[in-house]
Amino acid sequence: xxxxxxxxxxxxxxxxxxxxxxxxxxxxxxxxxxxxxxxxxxxxxxxxxxxxxxxxxxxxxxxxxxxxxxxxxxxxxxxxxxxxxxxxxxxxxxxxxxxxxxxxxxxxxxxxxxxxxxxxxxxxxxxxxxxxxxxxxxxxxxxxxxxxxxxxxxxxxxxxxxxxxxxxxxxxxxxxxxxxxxxxxxxxxxxxxxxxxxxxxxxxxxxxxxxxxxxxxxxxxxxxxxxxxxxxxxxxxxxxxxx
Numbered sequence: 328x329x330x331x332x333x334x335x336x337x338x339x340x341x342x343x344x345x346x347x348x349x350x351x352x353x354x355x356x357x358x359x360x361x362x363x364x365x366x367x368x369x370x371x372x373x374x375x376x377x378x379x380x381x382x383x384x385x386x387x388x389x390x391x392x393x394x395x396x397x398x399x400x401x402x403x404x405x406x407x408x409x410x411x412x413x414x415x416x417x418x419x420x421x422x423x424x425x426x427x428x429x430x431x432x433x434x435x436x437x438x439x440x441x442x443x444x445x446x447x448x449x450x451x452x453x454x455x456x457x458x459x460x461x462x463x464x465x466x467x468x469x470x471x472x473x474x475x476x477x478x479x480x481x482x483x484x485x486x487x488x489x490x491x492x493x494x495x496x497x498x499x500x501x502x503x504x505x506x507x508x509x510x511x512x513x514x515x516x517x518x519x520x521x522x523x524x525x526x527x528x529x530x531x532x533x534x535x536x537x538x539x540x541x542x543x544x545x546x547x548x549x550x551x552x553x554x555x556x557x558x559x560x561x562x563x564x565x566x567x568x569x570x
Contacts, residue, residue, distance in 0.1 A: 344533050346512055347520035355496035358436035359489045370447035389441045396501025403506045430507040431514050435499040439492030450484020487555035494548035517541050
């Protein structure tokens, strides 16, 4: 049984509704997973390093939060569209983003990236640098200190950032529909499906069902993120108490 069929039977959604939910989960999962390594590296750089252009990098990271999502989607279309130089080059080697679910994942990853980086950065900043210094004093290389000390201690924040990015990806609409359109079964995610159902007669019932599913998924993701964030805060308070 496919994920779409399972969703249709368990939740009681129609085929098109279940397909939109399944595609949204797929897009959100890959968006969060693929952007996680870059988010960890970026967050670590902003939390621990001092370098020229640090302020510019911080601004670029948070730019998707400030720009209208449609602008982000349009910029992606200009860069990676079928007629764009970069997009045409990637198409020639078999990599296509525009009007594909992979493009929806890319747009969602970009929109959720600032939330992920911020959560991870706060977690890394909360790691007591004395532990990192102790690891270095014992002979660990900077990469070894990062993998064996910083990363494990920052893990709750990393997971919280990934969950936030996942939740953001589930609700992403503007950048996605601009970059990959609203193609049923290929790029029609939950928000796009809700929009499409509201444009047709007798589609309000399906739209309401998808709205309820969206709220449940978003609240569940936020609850998980809140639990993880509290663990980070409790650990930080414990260390301050030891000091």
